[in-house]
Amino acid sequence: MIKELFLAIILGAILGLGVMGSYLALNKKVNTNQNKTAEITPIISDTPISITPTVNNSNDQLTIDSPENETVVSVSKVNFTGITKPNSNLIITTSTKSFTGKSDNSGKFNLAVDLESGVNLIKVTSIDPNDNQTEILTTITYSTAKI
Amino acid sequence: MKLIAFLLLIFNLTCTPALAVDATTSSDKQKDIINLVQQKVKEKLSLITSPSTKPKSFIGTITTIDSTKISIDYQNNSKTILIDDDTAYVDIKRNKSKFANFKVGQGIIAMGYLNENNQLNGKRIVAVDLKSLENKNEVVIGKVVDISKSSPIIVVIPIKNKNSQYQIKTDTKTEILDKSNTKIASKDIVLGQKIIAIIQPDVKIAKTFYASKIINLDFATSSPSATPTPKN
Numbered sequence: 037m038i039k040e041l042f043l044a045i046i047l048g049a050i051l052g053l054g055v056m057g058s059y060l061a062l063n064k065k066v067n068t069n070q071n072k073t074a075e076i077t078p079i080i081s082d083t084p085i086s087i088t089p090t091v092n093n094s095n096d097q098l099t100i101d102s103p104e105n106e107t108v109v110s111v112s113k114v115n116f117t118g119i120t121k122p123n124s125n126l127i128i129t130t131s132t133k134s135f136t137g138k139s140d141n142s143g144k145f146n147l148a149v150d151l152e153s154g155v156n157l158i159k160v161t162s163i164d165p166n167d168n169q170t171e172i173l174t175t176i177t178y179s180t181a182k183i
Numbered sequence: 184m185k186l187i188a189f190l191l192l193i194f195n196l197t198c199t200p201a202l203a204v205d206a207t208t209s210s211d212k213q214k215d216i217i218n219l220v221q222q223k224v225k226e227k228l229s230l231i232t233s234p235s236t237k238p239k240s241f242i243g244t245i246t247t248i249d250s251t252k253i254s255i256d257y258q259n260n261s262k263t264i265l266i267d268d269d270t271a272y273v274d275i276k277r278n279k280s281k282f283a284n285f286k287v288g289q290g291i292i293a294m295g296y297l298n299e300n301n302q303l304n305g306k307r308i309v310a311v312d313l314k315s316l317e318n319k320n321e322v323v324i325g326k327v328v329d330i331s332k333s334s335p336i337i338v339v340i341p342i343k344n345k346n347s348q349y350q351i352k353t354d355t356k357t358e359i360l361d362k363s364n365t366k367i368a369s370k371d372i373v374l375g376q377k378i379i380a381i382i383q384p385d386v387k388i389a390k391t392f393y394a395s396k397i398i399n400l401d402f403a404t405s406s407p408s409a410t411p412t413p414k415n
Contacts, residue, residue, distance in 0.1 A: 108238035108294050125379060125398065129320035134381045134396050136364065155242055155292050155311065157318040163379060167324055167342045177240040183294050183306045 097121060097170040098162045108177045109151070117146045121164040129159045151178040240294045241303050244313065245287050253305070255291060257313075264293040264305040273309040285310065319383040321392070323349055324400075327376050336391070337372060339380060350391045351380055357394050361402040376401040 093105045100118040103109065116128055122143045128135045130152060139145040139162070149158065156178060161171045241262045243255030253264045266282070274280040285291070290313035295306040328348070329338035335353045353359075353369055361367050372378065377400045382392035 104237070106239045106241065108240045125400075127322050127379065127381060129318060129322070129381060131316065131318045131320070134320065136360070136396070136398060154309075155240065155316050157316055159318055159320060159322075161322040163322070163324050167377075169322070169324060169343065171322070173318075175240065175242060177292060177294065179240075179294060179307075181294075181307060183238045183296075 093172050093174050094118075095170055095172065097164070097168065098160065098172055100160060100172060100174060103174075103176055105174045106177075108179055108183065110178075110180050112151050112153075112178055113148055114151060114176065115146055115148050116160065117144070118160075119143045120145060120162040120170075121168075123165055125163045127159075127161040127163075129161075130156050151176060153178055236296070238294055238306075239297050239303060240292055242292050242311070242313065242316070243290070245285060245289045245291060248285060248287060250282070252302075253285070253291070253293070253308070255293070263302045264295070264308070265298070265302050266305045266308070270305050271307045273307065275310040275312065277309075280310065320395070321382050322379065323382060324377070324379045325349065327372060327374055327378060330372070330374060335369065339378065342377070349380070349382065351382055351394045351397075352385055352388070352391055353394050353397070358396045360396070360398050362398060362400050364398075367399060367402055371402050372397065372399055 093100050098118065098120045100116060102117045103114050120126070120139050120143050122139060122141050124139045124143070124145075126137045126139060126145050126147055128147055128149050130149065132152060133150060135147055135149050137145060137147045154177065156176045158174050158176055159171055160174065161169060163169045241255060241257075241264060243257030243260075243262060245253055246256045246261065247254040251266065253266060255262050255264065270282070272280040272282060272285065274284065285308065290311045292309045292311055293303055293305045293307070294309070295303045298304055323339060323341055324343075325339040325341040327337050328340050331337070337351050337353070339349045339351055341347060341349070357369070359367050359369055359372065361371075379398040379400065380392075380394045381396040382394050385391040385393045
């Protein structure tokens with residue numbers, strides 16, 4: 037009887053250790069998978085800037101946030117907003133008029149532009165304090181016709 | 184043997200449900216995360232692929248045209264406009280027109296809405312003279328190297344291209360500003376100063392540009408001059 041009891045305890049211990057070992061291994065695998073998923077999530081939430089076409093036109097020195105290139109507007113005055121190098125001179129020209137201003141200390145700019153009726157081929161030029169010049173051409177159509 | 188069976192039974196009853204619950208919870212969490220990621224990806228994809236609700240316009244010269252679509256080209260960039268019976272046509276004088284009047288080589292503005300393939304569902308096609316729309320303005324930043332005494336012409340050498348020079352004409356309509364956008368006089372431009380000029384080719388004089396605006400970056404408002412001390 038004592039022999040059987042001793043054997044049962046040893047067998048129980050071995051079996052218990054085996055099951056616990058399996059459980060721990062499985063748990064570790066699940067945790068690893070969870071960690072991997074958690075790593076993916078922020079990457080996806082960080083990428084919309086590159087996949088969402090919010091910026092209509094930009095180069096490495098100048099970005100126009102608004103209005104979007106090839107937009108049709110129904111008002112004769114639009115505000116050009118965007119970012120360039122800090123304290124740059126901004127010159128926006130239509131075929132008949134020009135508008136000048138400066139970007140602020142953070143490089144942001146906001147310049148009101150009067151549009152001609154119909155298509156406006158607009159040149160946005162930025163000249164930074166080191167006299168580096170860059171230009172973007174954008175097309176804005178001013179029309180009150182029903183589209 | 185009975186004892187072994189008993190021990191096994193106890194072990195099963197106590198450990199297995201706990202393991203099962205834990206595994207189910209982990210699995211549910213994983214499913215939740217996967218669902219969340221799928222939902223986010225779906226949202227972003229729909230943002231990219233859904234047809235635009237803002238009206239857009241394409242300009243260019245017609246390269247091919249048929250009853251369903253017009254292809255245009257502008258600065259070596261070709262685009263497609265889809266047309267149907269509801270598309271309205273306007274001629275160059277802004278009068279109502281029809282599809283048959285539009286031929287290859289005609290300049291147009293097409294207005295409508297973008298579809299998921301970046302083609303324009305054309306709602307309104309307007310004939311235009313593309314040359315007349317050109318923006319001929321140029322912006323130049325440079326140093327004033329010469330000022331004519333006989334005519335209102337200055338010569339500017341660009342800061343970043345010292346091998347070229349601009350002969351720039353001004354008139355009474357030329358707006359001359361200092362760097363804080365305050366109006367100044369044309370006499371306030373002197374040799375050696377750095378200016379930004381908004382110019383376009385002068386139609387009357389070859390190799391000369393007309394300045395619609397000049398910003399004098401080196402102009403400093405003169406301080407009141409000191410009164411000379413009278414000699415005794």
